[in-house]
Amino acid sequence: MSMSKEAVQDRMKDKNTVLLNVLPGHEFAKLHIKGSENLTIGINPGDFVESVEKMYGKDKFFITYCAGANCDAGSNAAKALREKGFKADDYYGGMQNWMESGFPVEGTDPAIAVAGSSESH
Numbered sequence: 001m002s003m004s005k006e007a008v009q010d011r012m013k014d015k016n017t018v019l020l021n022v023l024p025g026h027e028f029a030k031l032h033i034k035g036s037e038n039l040t041i042g043i044n045p046g047d048f049v050e051s052v053e054k055m056y057g058k059d060k061f062f063i064t065y066c067a068g069a070n071c072d073a074g075s076n077a078a079k080a081l082r083e084k085g086f087k088a089d090d091y092y093g094g095m096q097n098w099m100e101s102g103f104p105v106e107g108t109d110p111a112i113a114v115a116g117s118s119e120s121h
Contacts, residue, residue: 002075002092005101008033008063017061019091022048022077031107033065033098041073045080052081062088068096 003011011017012035019036021028028038039055041048041064052062064077074090081088091098099105 003063003089005091005093005097005103008065008091008098009103011061011063014061016059017063018056019063019065020052020077021066021095022064022073023066023071027067029107030109031095031099031105033095034104034106036065041077041080045076048077049080049084049086052086053084058086060087062086063091064088065091065094065098068094 008019012019019033021032021036021038022041023038024040025038032038039048039051056062062078062081064074064081066073069092071094074094075092078088078090095105
């Protein structure tokens, strides 16, 4: 199951929702969805789930995402969380779909952010 960008935007208004970019920290620093947090899934999904529980607890709703439709990290992260009893879904469109829509992004690479947001105007 995967969420649409509109559903993600709507869920982000809920303080009990955590939007997680699961890419490595250097990728997150370059560009990410504004308001999202970073926790890399890495090679061991079990370690990822433990980290999520330590940082956020188990009572929140988690939306995971990565670079875009060619990246499985977001869906793998959501699946690992659901298997351990978390409420989680993935945003399959990821950064690519979000930027193409002109939705707010932030990061250290403003050229990418500006190019992504100007395409829709």
